[in-house]
Structures are given as C-alpha cells and as structure tokens.
Amino acid sequence: MSSNTDFLLAIEDLTVSFDGFKAIEGLSFYMDKNELRVVIGPNGAGKTTLLDLICGKTRATEGSIKFKGKELTRMSEHRIVWEGVGRKFQNPSIYEGLTVFDNLEASYPRGRGVFGALAFKRDEEVVERIRQVAREIQLDDKLEQEAGLLSHGQKQWLEIGMLLIQDPELLLLDEPVAGMSLSERLETAQLLKTIAKGRSVVVIEHDMAFVKSLGGKVTVLHQGKILAEGAMEALQQDRRVIDVYLGH
Amino acid sequence: MIKLPGFLRGRHGGPLGILILAAVLLVAMPALLDLYRLNLAGRYLTYAFVAVGLVLCWGYGGILSLGQGIFFGVGGYAMAMFLKLEASDPESTRIQTTPGIPDFMDWNRITELPWFWVPFESLAFTLVAVLVLPAAFAFVIGYAMFKRRVSGVYFAIITQALAVVLTILIVGQQGYTGGINGITDLRTLKGWDIRDESAQYLFYYLNAVLLIGCVLLGRWVLNGKYGRILTALRDREDRVRFSGYDVADFKIFIFCLAAFMSGIGGAMFTLQVGFMSPSFVGIVPSIEFVIFAAVGGRLSLLGGVYGALLVSYAKTLFAEAYPQLWQVMIGTVFILVVLVLPYGLASVYQRYGKRVLSRLKGSRRAPPPPPSSLPQDSATEGRR
Ligand SMILES: Nc1ncnc2c1ncn2[C@@H]1O[C@H](COP(=O)(O)OP(=O)(O)OP(=O)(O)O)[C@@H](O)[C@H]1O
Ligand SMILES: [Mg+2]
Numbered sequence: 001m002s003s004n005t006d007f008l009l010a011i012e013d014l015t016v017s018f019d020g021f022k023a024i025e026g027l028s029f030y031m032d033k034n035e036l037r038v039v040i041g042p043n044g045a046g047k048t049t050l051l052d053l054i055c056g057k058t059r060a061t062e063g064s065i066k067f068k069g070k071e072l073t074r075m076s077e078h079r080i081v082w083e084g085v086g087r088k089f090q091n092p093s094i095y096e097g098l099t100v101f102d103n104l105e106a107s108y109p110r111g112r113g114v115f116g117a118l119a120f121k122r123d124e125e126v127v128e129r130i131r132q133v134a135r136e137i138q139l140d141d142k143l144e145q146e147a148g149l150l151s152h153g154q155k156q157w158l159e160i161g162m163l164l165i166q167d168p169e170l171l172l173l174d175e176p177v178a179g180m181s182l183s184e185r186l187e188t189a190q191l192l193k194t195i196a197k198g199r200s201v202v203v204i205e206h207d208m209a210f211v212k213s214l215g216g217k218v219t220v221l222h223q224g225k226i227l228a229e230g231a232m233e234a235l236q237q238d239r240r241v242i243d244v245y246l247g248h
Numbered sequence: 249m250i251k252l253p254g255f256l257r258g259r260h261g262g263p264l265g266i267l268i269l270a271a272v273l274l275v276a277m278p279a280l281l282d283l284y285r286l287n288l289a290g291r292y293l294t295y296a297f298v299a300v301g302l303v304l305c306w307g308y309g310g311i312l313s314l315g316q317g318i319f320f321g322v323g324g325y326a327m328a329m330f331l332k333l334e335a336s337d338p339e340s341t342r343i344q345t346t347p348g349i350p351d352f353m354d355w356n357r358i359t360e361l362p363w364f365w366v367p368f369e370s371l372a373f374t375l376v377a378v379l380v381l382p383a384a385f386a387f388v389i390g391y392a393m394f395k396r397r398v399s400g401v402y403f404a405i406i407t408q409a410l411a412v413v414l415t416i417l418i419v420g421q422q423g424y425t426g427g428i429n430g431i432t433d434l435r436t437l438k439g440w441d442i443r444d445e446s447a448q449y450l451f452y453y454l455n456a457v458l459l460i461g462c463v464l465l466g467r468w469v470l471n472g473k474y475g476r477i478l479t480a481l482r483d484r485e486d487r488v489r490f491s492g493y494d495v496a497d498f499k500i501f502i503f504c505l506a507a508f509m510s511g512i513g514g515a516m517f518t519l520q521v522g523f524m525s526p527s528f529v530g531i532v533p534s535i536e537f538v539i540f541a542a543v544g545g546r547l548s549l550l551g552g553v554y555g556a557l558l559v560s561y562a563k564t565l566f567a568e569a570y571p572q573l574w575q576v577m578i579g580t581v582f583i584l585v586v587l588v589l590p591y592g593l594a595s596v597y598q599r600y601g602k603r604v605l606s607r608l609k610g611s612r613r614a615p616p617p618p619p620s621s622l623p624q625d626s627a628t629e630g631r632r
Contacts, residue, residue: 119472
C-alpha cells in the first residue's frame with residue numbers, strides 16, 4: 001500500500017453492486033497530483049457512478065478509495081469535501097433562486113458549521129474572492145443576476161465556480177460541456193485548462209473533439225471496468241475501444 | 249467598514265413591516281379592544297410564535313412538521329406545572345388526603361409529588377425549562393431523523409405520530425399530568441394574581457414584545473449565510489451537501505429554533521389563559537399551526553403572525569356558531585391557499601399592498617416584481 005501514497009487518488013479493486021448489478025467491478029484507477037484526466041465510455045458504462053463513489057454519494061460494496069492516503073469509502077460526504085474533493089453534477093446544480101453572488105458565497109469555505117454560518121461576515125476578503133472567481137468563470141458582470149436566468153452554459157460555469165471557490169485539490173466534472181454551444185465549448189476547454197493548473201481534474205465527456213482539445217490521459221470505461229487507458233491518439237487506433245465506443 | 253454594493257445589503261424586510269406590526273400589536277389592539285378581546289388576541293398571538301417557527305423550518309427549510317403542538321405543549325406544561333405547584337400550597341389544599349400536592353394527583357391517589365415535578369417548584373428552573381426543553385426535545389427528534397436522512401412526508405408523519413404519542417401519554421397518565429382536563433386552576437405567580445387586569449395587560453404586552461423579538465431573531469437568522477444555505481438545501485440538498493455542509497446539522501438547528509419559539513408561545517398561553525391541556529398538543533392544533541403559516545404566507549415571518557391572528561379570529565367567530573362547519577371550512581381554506589395562493593396573504597401584500605403604499609408616499613419606487621419571481625422574491629417580506 002505504501003507505494004500508493006504517492007498518488008493523489010488511488011482506487012483499488014472497487015466494486016459497487018446495485019441489487020446484484022455491478023455498475024463498477026474490480027476497478028483500479030490512479031491519479032497523480034496536478035493531472036488532468038478524461039474518462040470516456042458508452043452510456044451506462046459507470047462513469048457517473050465512479051464519481052459518485054469518490055465523493056461519497058454512493059457507497060462502495062468492496063474495495064478502497066484513498067485520497068492523499070486517506071480512506072474515503074467510509075468518510076461522510078461533507079468531510080470528503082473538506083479534504084479537498086469538489087464534485088460537479090451531470091445536470092447543472094445551482095441555487096436558481098439566489099443571485100450569482102449568493103451562489104458563490106454559499107460555497108465559500110468559511111462558515112461551514114451551523115454557528116460558523118450564523119456568525120459569517122461578508123468581509124472584503126470574501127467579496128474579493130467571489131469577484132475573482134466570477135472573473136474566472138466570466139460571470140463577473142452578472143453577480144447580481146438571479147442564477148435561474150443564466151444560459152445553460154453559464155449555469156455550468158457557475159457550478160464550476162462554486163467548486164473553484166473552495167480551491168479543491170481534486171475536481172470531478174461530470175459532462176461539463178453537455179448542452180453547450182460550440183463557442184461555449186471552446187471557452188470551457190480554455191477554462192478547464194486554466195483550472196487544471198495546480199490541481200487534479202477528472203472530466204467525464206462524450207464529445208471527442210472536446211476531449212482532444214483538453215489533451216491529457218484518457219481512461220475508457222466499459223461495463224464498469226477499465227477497457228483502456230492512454231493518450232487519445234493511441235486509443236483511437238485501439239480495436240476494442242473502437243468496437244465498444246468510438247465505432248458509432 | 250467597507251461599503252457594500254446595494255445587492256449585498258437589506259434582504260428580508262426593512263423596518264417598515266416590523267414598525268407596522270409593533271403599531272398593530274402594541275398600540276392599535278390595546279386601544280381598540282376591551283380587556284376580554286385583548287386577552288383573546290393575546291391567546292391568538294401565542295399561536296403566532298409557532299407559526300413564525302414554521303415559516304422558518306417549513307417555509308425556508310422545507311421541513312414540514314405536523315407536530316409543533318409538542319413544543320407548544322412542552323413550554324405550556326412547564327409553565328403550568330410551576331403555577332400549579334404554587335396554587336397547591338398546603339394551606340389551600342388542606343382538605344386533600346395529601347395536602348401540598350396538585351389536586352388531580354390527590355384524586356388519583358398519589359401521595360407524593362413525583363420526582364419530575366419537584367424542580368418546577370423553582371421559577372428560575374421553570375423559565376430555563378421553558379426556553380430549553382422544547383429545543384432539547386426537538387434536538388433529539390431532529391438528530392434521530394435528520395442524521396438518518398428522514399425527510400419530507402416521512403418526517404411530517406413521524407412528527408404527527410409523536411404528537412399523538414405525547415397526547416396519549418398526557419391523557420393516560422392522569423395522576424401525573426392532569427389528564428384530558430389538563431392543568432387548570434392556575435392563580436398566582438409568586439403571589440401575584442395572574443388573572444387580574446394589570447397582569448393581563450402586562451402579559452399581553454410581554455407576549456407581543458417577545459413575538460416581535462422572535463420575528464427579528466428569525467430575520468437575523470435568514471439574513472446571514474445560514475439562511476441562504478437553509479433555502480439552498482430546501483431546493484438542492486445534494487449541492488449543499490457536496491459543497492461541504494453537514495445538511496443534518498442545518499436542519500436540526502432550524503427545527504430546534506422553531507421549537508424554541510413554540511415553547512415560548514406555549515408558556516405565554518398558559519400565563520394568559522390560565523390553563524394548559526392536551527388539546528393544544530395533538531394533531532388538530534399542530535395542523536392548525538401549519539394552516540396559520542400557510543395562510544399568512546410560509547415565506548413571510550410577519551405573514552405567520554397575521555395568519556395566526558386572522559385564522560384564529562375566524563375560528564372564534566365561526567366555530568362557535570357552526571362547530572361542524574368549521575372543520576370543513578378551515579380544510580377548504582387550506583386547500584384553496586395551497587392551490588391559489590401558495591405564498592399566502594404575504595404575496596397579496598407584496599403584489600398590491602406595496603404598490604398602494606408607494607402611491608401614498610408618492611415616491612417613484614420600482615414597480616413590484618413580476619409574479620414569475622414570486623417564490624424567492626416578492627413573497628419574502630419587503631426584500632427590496
Ligand atoms: N442508484 C442506482 N441504482 C441502480 N442502478 C444504478 C444506480 N446508479 C447507476 N445505476 C446503473 O449503473 C449503470 C452505470 O450508470 P452511470 O450513471 O454511472 O453511467 P454513465 O457512464 O454515467 O452513463 P451516461 O453516459 O449515460 O451518463 C447504469 O446501468 C445505471 O442504470
Ligand atoms: Mg453519467
């Protein structure tokens with residue numbers, strides 16, 4: 001086990017079974033610090049389930065998930081966040097009734113306990129940090145706007161911003177460009193590259209052009225198992241990958 | 249001090265709503281009502297504590313409790329136990345088999361004051377109990393439920409069941425609780441007659457001031473980060489959880505706060521009405537409390553107060569004349585409110601009252617927000 005502590009994230013022999021159906025089976029997956037990893041695979045391959053397992057939304061039936069050497073499989077969800085794991089859901093998940101500013105503030109990593117939140121003061125530091133993140137996700141001119149009125153792409157960015165403000169060491173992004181226009185995709189690719197500096201990022205994606213534009217190592221998931229791993233260029237020549245996924 | 253942009257300041261209500269409420273409760277009602285009616289209004293206002301608590305935990309936190317009568321009852325009974333013990337001094341109970349204990353105990357052949365009654369001989373203990381016990385009960389219930397992620401309809405049903413259990417317990421343990429009749433014949437508080445005029449006036453004002461205090465406390469809680477997390481978790485619990493919050497803790501707190509307010513209401517009820525009984529603990533009162541909040545507007549703390557006043561007043565008017573019809577009427581009103589006016593009277597005020605007010609002032613205020621933004625904006629009192 002000692003060798004695994006060098007990895008930021010080390011998943012070993014992970015299995016999760018939903019009433020006998022194994023959505024993830026005997027999976028091992030390692031990530032380095034500051035690595036950008038893309039996970040692809042057909043529908044139902046278990047990509048979302050893998051992220052659910054890392055962030056604690058779903059509990060593993062067997063196996064271990066070590067983050068910075070700490071076991072996550074039995075840690076409560078909010079503590080996993082405190083450890084430095086941020087999760088973006090497949091559907092944009094923001095607080096539609098609150099303003100963009102409030103959305104970002106609601107994720108600000110101070111005042112996370114009940115009494116901390118009651119005593120929370122919106123000081124200059126908070127406002128400055130929110131502005132800074134808002135600039136990064138290009139919503140700095142929309143801080144006062146109700147989040148529900150944003151475009152679909154902007155909602156996706158806002159959710160990414162809500163994670164960024166926590167400065168996580170590992171960011172899990174489930175299909176961040178789904179439903180985006182082409183220009184939004186390009187901007188998001190740019191954003192993700194900036195974000196990936198200084199932290200590890202897992203991106204689940206279906207859009208091959210987008211995957212290529214990101215660069216980085218790609219993991220192909222199929223029926224709960226890893227089918228192949230490597231550079232996108234190499235995978236595109238891989239017979240098995242073409243058969244189950246890229247072929248159609 | 250840094251100067252914050254406009255959108256960072258004022259949220260839930262400016263001072264106007266509070267000033268109007270204070271004027272109504274502290275000036276208009278005492279001036280217009282005779283003592284009998286004022287006492288009746290004071291009684292309705294004790295329900296308003298529960299309604300304000302429900303606005304917080306149901307309206308903003310999405311936690312529907314159908315058992316708020318439990319906390320109203322705990323506060324009310326704590327106060328009643330103290331007053332009963334004072335009314336049961338050996339001198340006034342000398343004809344009993346065992347003088348010095350409450351009459352209903354004597355009737356039930358109890359010869360010694362039960363241990364859990366003993367501390368209620370102290371006024372200080374009683375006051376602490378009124379403030380702490382309801383929240384402590386709520387903490388136990390909330391901890392057991394929310395940590396296990398029981399929510400929604402299941403939580404509502406369980407709280408309702410608990411209200412039933414408590415009622416059955418009170419009714420069944422007649423010798424310890426006074427049974428179905430409750431604890432009656434309360435006369436003095438530290439030798440001061442709670443039924444005389446000056447006491448009635450004093451309790452009315454104390455009640456009103458405490459209620460306004462609860463509304464202000466509620467506003468303070470909602471205005472901060474806690475309040476935003478609370479509404480956020482009502483709508484997107486997972487996002488909140490995966491932003492690093494222990495969702496259960498946030499729910500437990502607001503449930504306890506609502507219970508705390510309800511307990512104060514219960515104690516003020518006992519003081520003003522002079523008795524406490526299980527009919528203020530069970531399902532029917534608990535559902536009525538929810539109706540008060542719904543009619544007033546479940547996103548409006550002030551609405552909760554007016555809802556409690558109006559519905560209770562209507563109940564007094566109609567229930568006496570047509571007792572059977574009342575149940576049907578209140579049920580119909582509830583369904584209508586849910587269907588037609590989900591944010592209660594407060595939303596009507598937001599839509600029309602504000603416009604009228606600003607006309608009167610002749611100011612060129614922004615027009616009221618469109619109905620589409622109702623849930624978050626215009627139903628929360630005077631956010632802009
Ligand atoms: N809670 C659950 N209970 C039962 N089955 C589940 C559960 N969650 C996921 N599954 C099943 O596990 C499999 C993997 O689902 P998952 O959502 O991880 O796929 P995915 O790779 O993210 O697919 P997509 O590309 O469509 O998002 C699917 O067959 C799904 O039906
Ligand atoms: Mg998925």
